[in-house]
Amino acid sequence: MAVSYMDFTSPSTKFTYDLTKNTLFRKNNRNYIYALTSQQLNTLGNVSMLDVFLSKGNIIEPHIHQNASELVYVASGSVIVSIFNPYTLEFKHYPLSAQQAASVPQGWWHYITAREDGTHFLAIFDAPIPQVIYGSDILRFTPPEALARTYCLNQQTVKKAFEPLKDTVVIGPPADCQQPRVQNSPVYRQQVPLHSYPPEQYFQSPS
Incomplete structure (x- = not known):
């Protein structure tokens, strides 16, 4: 939809923008996100x-x-x-390579995993400023007692599990991640390289 209220003769009208000037999130020099919305480029429609x-x-x-x-x-x-398809109650996992695309309907729970180093993709939205609710925010702000009572869980276990979540994650795992790992004994915490768990091992393509 065009921006019908825009005065295209105004000196404040912007037709170009350098995305590197608007970093949404940076985990490190290989994992980061630039953003372009109507706040940066006021001639954008929806x-x-x-x-x-x-x-x-x-x-x-x-x-x-x-x-x-x-x-x-x-x-x-x-x-x-x-x-996650809320109508079929199924999680589907769609592998994409260069020049391939996938659509995510409005309001559907989803996540995106890189399968290769140097992965670069665009996420395009039909809104001038996309809103977002992150899973890490839901988990860290929901009172542990609410989760425990709702799902019949141990409250202290729930609290301990989500205690490390201090900030919105955006790109996971966090840079200082210490992942729990089971080895024929109680869970212990140790550093686990990302490539120890390649996505192909725990994702299946949709049938």
């Missing part, structure tokens, strides 16, 4: 975009866009787009 760079095994954390549908287009590398 469209906005994220420019995403990931290394292998990094994940755009589970989230929803409550006001926009999303088109994921892979420029280089490859990803798995994981989408």
Whole structure:
């Protein structure tokens, strides 16, 4: 939809923008996101975009866009787009390579995992400013007693499990991640390289 109220003769009208001037999130020099919305480019209609760079095994954390549908287009590398279908109650995992795309309907729970180093993809939205609710925010702000009572869980276990979540994750795992791992004994914590768990081992393509 065009921006009908825009005065295209105004000196404040912008037709170009350098996305590197608007970093949405940076985990490190291989995992970061640039953003373009109507706040940066005021001639945009109902469209906005994220420019995403990931290394292998990094994940755009589970989230929803409550006001926009999303088109994921892979420029280089490859990803798995994981989408929960609320009608079939199934998670489907869609592998994409360069020049392939996937759509995520508005409000659907999803996440995106890089399968290769140097992965670069665009996330395009049908809203001038896409809204987002991140899974890490839901988990860290929901009172542990609510989760425990709702799902018949041990409250202290729930509290301890989510205590390390201090910030919105966006690109996971966090840079200082110490993942729990089971080895014929009680769970212990140790550093685990990302490539120890390649996405192909725990994702299955949809039938």
